[in-house]
Amino acid sequence: MAGSIEEFVDELGGFAETAERTLSAIEKDQDGAKGMFSVFSDRMFAIKGTARQLGLPHVARIAELAEEIAVKGTHAGTRAVVRKCTGCLWDALTTIKVLLVNRDKETTEEQEILVNRMKKTLDALGGGRERVSTDDIAALLKNR
Amino acid sequence: MKQEDVRILVVDDVNSMRVQIKDMLRKAGFKNVHSVSTTQEAKRQLEIEKFDLVMSDWRIEPTDGLDLLKYIRIHPEQNKLTFIMVTAEDAKDLVIQAIKAGVDDYVVKPVSPVQIQAKVIEVLTKKGLI
Numbered sequence: 001m002a003g004s005i006e007e008f009v010d011e012l013g014g015f016a017e018t019a020e021r022t023l024s025a026i027e028k029d030q031d032g033a034k035g036m037f038s039v040f041s042d043r044m045f046a047i048k049g050t051a052r053q054l055g056l057p058h059v060a061r062i063a064e065l066a067e068e069i070a071v072k073g074t075h076a077g078t079r080a081v082v083r084k085c086t087g088c089l090w091d092a093l094t095t096i097k098v099l100l101v102n103r104d105k106e107t108t109e110e111q112e113i114l115v116n117r118m119k120k121t122l123d124a125l126g127g128g129r130e131r132v133s134t135d136d137i138a139a140l141l142k143n144r
Numbered sequence: 145m146k147q148e149d150v151r152i153l154v155v156d157d158v159n160s161m162r163v164q165i166k167d168m169l170r171k172a173g174f175k176n177v178h179s180v181s182t183t184q185e186a187k188r189q190l191e192i193e194k195f196d197l198v199m200s201d202w203r204i205e206p207t208d209g210l211d212l213l214k215y216i217r218i219h220p221e222q223n224k225l226t227f228i229m230v231t232a233e234d235a236k237d238l239v240i241q242a243i244k245a246g247v248d249d250y251v252v253k254p255v256s257p258v259q260i261q262a263k264v265i266e267v268l269t270k271k272g273l274i
Contacts, residue, residue: 008160045203049232050158052254129235137239137250144243 008054009100012047016097019043023089026073030082037073040089044070047096058107059099065118066092068128081125088121145274147173147265151193154179155186155200155212156230161253165199165230165260172261181205183212190222196273197264202231202238210242217246226271228263230255 022040026033044067051059066089073085095114122128132140152174156162162179169177178193180186182205186198198216200209209229216222229242232253242250249267251259268274 008163011158011160042203045232046158049201049253050160052232053161053164055254129237131234132236132239133234134252136236137234137252140239140243141250 005054008050009103012050012054012059013097013100015043015046015050016093016100019047019093023086023093026082027086030079030086034076034082035074037070037076037085041067041070041074044092056099056103058111059096059103061115062092062096062099062111062118065115065122065128066096068122069118069125071129072122072125084121084125088118092118145196147274148175150174150197150264150268150274151176151195152178152197152199152264153186153189153195155181155183155198155204155209157181157201157204161201165255168255168257168260169264171257172264174264183207183209183215186212187215190216190219190225195225197226197228197268199228199230199264202229202233202242210238210245213242213245213247226267226273228267230260 019040022036022043026036044063048060048063048067051063069085069088073082076082076085091114095111152169154162154165154177156165156179159181162181166177166179178189180189184206186200198212200212202209209231213227213229216225216227226248227246228249228251229247230251230253234252239250248271249263251263265274
């Protein structure tokens with residue numbers, strides 16, 4: 001692989017920093033800055049894709065759930081929903097940052113608890129978007 | 145056209161992804177690979193250089209990969225350009241949007257060197273380019 005893994009992980013860390021600033025802004029202005037959830041979602045999307053490619057599935061899994069929750073945050077109708085999203089996303093972001101530093105360590109029980117909590121939050125907000133597999137995509141392309 | 149003569153433009157805002165995809169393509173025998181980090185740069189590059197294939201991520205700045213695909217499909221000289229979306233975006237409605245917009249193939253990250261080589265060769269062969 002061209003480039004060092006450290007260099008690539010540093011780039012992921014930069015995305016996490018942007019996401020952190022975005023989340024702080026949303027917390028300060030829960031009504032006005034709600035649209036910034038899309039910035040957070042974009043950064044989580046970037047982390048998800050890059051982490052998958054770098055073989056960091058634990059990071060990718062949390063980033064994917066965070067991305068979906070942030071998408072829900074964009075459409076939040078009440079402050080309570082905004083708070084529910086930001087609370088969960090702070091935990092996700094903190095865990096992602098820890099995982100990037102300690103990327104060689106095993107999955108911990110705390111991470112599993114976080115993933116389950118995120119899944120529950122997402123379900124409570126109406127669930128994530130429908131995903132397709134590689135085979136589904138091949139079928140969709142064939143039947144266009 | 146020989147594989148080494150195929151001109152490929154990689155569009156991804158994440159440096160590590162650009163580096164890895166370029167590396168995979170070069171190792172697969174595609175020597176003429178150029179990369180950019182924004183859709184704006186991609187559009188500019190397409191105006192000054194002829195490419196045979198664009199491989200683009202979905203979420204890039206300032207617009208996105210779908211916008212780039214639509215731009216190419218209505219471009220008077222580039223509308224036949226082969227386009228592969230290489231992205232972590234696997235939401236069904238978005239994949240369908242890309243297919244409707246005329247994407248030639250759609251690859252969900254992570255991609256392996258073998259997969260990327262096979263996809264590119266398959267698509268270019270189908271289009272009679274190699």
